Amino acid sequence: MKARLKSCAVLAALLLAIPLALFSFVAPAGAATQLCGATDTVSVAGGEYIAQNNIWGADTPQCITVDGTSFTVDSAGHSNSTSGAPAAYPSLFKGCHWGQCTTGSGLPVQVDGDMPSVTTDWSTTLPGSGSYNAAYDLWYNTAPATTGAPDGAEMMIWLDYNGPVQPAGTRVASGVQISGATWDVWTTQMDWRYIAYVRTAGTASVDDLDLRAFTRDAVARDAVEEDWYLIDVEAGFEIWQGGQGLRTNAFSVDVGGTTDPPTDPPGDGRQCSATLRTDNSWNSGFTATVTVTNTGDEPLSGWTADWTFTGGQRVVNGWNATVTQSGADVRAVNANYNGAVPEGGSTSFGFQGSGPAPGQPAVTCTAG
Known part of the structure; x- marks a missing residue:
């Protein structure tokens, strides 16, 4: 556009x-x-x-x-x-x-x-x-x-x-x-x-x-x-x-006033977003970083990030998260030491992939 x-x-x-x-x-x-x-x-x-x-x-x-x-x-x-x-x-x-x-x-x-x-x-x-x-x-x-x-x-x-x-x-x-x-x-x-x-x-x-x-x-x-x-x-x-x-x-x-609104149902206050960026790329592969941000009004106790490759890319290895792939769909789950993210805070993980650089695919974040 x-x-x-x-x-x-x-x-x-x-x-x-x-x-x-x-x-x-x-x-x-x-x-x-x-x-x-x-x-x-x-x-x-x-x-x-x-x-x-x-x-x-x-x-x-x-x-x-x-x-x-x-x-x-x-x-x-x-x-x-x-x-x-x-x-x-x-x-x-x-x-x-x-x-x-x-x-x-x-x-x-x-x-x-x-x-x-x-x-x-x-x-x-x-x-x-x-x-x-x-x-x-x-x-x-x-x-x-x-x-x-x-x-x-x-x-x-x-x-x-x-x-x-x-x-x-x-x-x-x-x-x-x-x-x-x-x-x-x-x-x-x-x-x-x-x-x-x-x-x-x-x-x-x-x-x-x-x-x-x-x-x-x-x-x-x-x-x-x-x-x-x-x-x-x-x-x-x-x-x-x-x-x-x-x-x-x-x-x-x-x-309204400055007081907080009524308490949300359990879990509704835990929200997150995630973005993926390509850090480096070469003829046969690339490295990338995914940043997870707590956008809710409660601390996160865990998170999952999901995205889909569109160019035949494959995950070779990852760090600071457990990264798995099924077909073009990729899922990353927090490590045991970075699942807790305070309100307004963020954490990140990385991975190496084969194939062309993926650019910035949309990433869905699910709060735990």
Whole structure:
């Protein structure tokens, strides 16, 4: 998705960085309102949320009808290439989007050890045609407020998608357990840091999705810094092609106190991720290192890493883990001295293989 990366970096800088408050039509709050202008917005739920039409990556038309914290894409004429940037992101948000702010949001909150709980409910209706995603968009800034583009990070959380679309950047992890579901993780660098979580089993709705847990995982991956601020939570649809019939049925965000959320069921707090890198390679073989990171809120007592070779590689030997192979599938289990990994900590193991260098295959980590 290199084309999309370039498009996102350029278009986001030139278009999204324009303050909406200066150029938008801001509709009066009240009954159902139709928005058709590219940057039209309307305040809803007593100012607690703002809906935006947000056509930013194309000149094609789009209209949405907003009724409280729900909206429907009435019409859309988008035909962007799925290898480039989306045409639009019609959405609802809570917080501050390029200087336009909701009231009583509880945001910003600092990303540190005392970050309050931030949970969200979202229900959607997703048509079977078109190329789009249903995704959250979270923005982090180095200071509590900004009148322009946030200078920290963007986090997208894809609940589902239709068509041949994917996040910007490169997939760096798979099988990551967060908030009761499994996610693939993508990262890249734009004018800000970018990280995306893609749900491996798509869903049209979530209840009490734990945004603090995603934030902590992003901190562990160096995508977000602890002294930054979460300033905005958005939920909507990145649309490349089509889009008519997409609907948000209901959306809410709750910013709570600094106390910890209710205790998870046993085992739910133990989570990990793993990445594989090739260290050296030659004509007939290579060496590689796999790093296992504790991304949960409990210490690990053990871990397993699984991946699949795609080029006929074979494991010759390994160290700091028991590494076995069946066909193209490889599994590594911790040694007796490195299974315990503290919260936020990491450990690594290595192996020698025959065949071509494997690059960076996705690795699934299972916590013990």
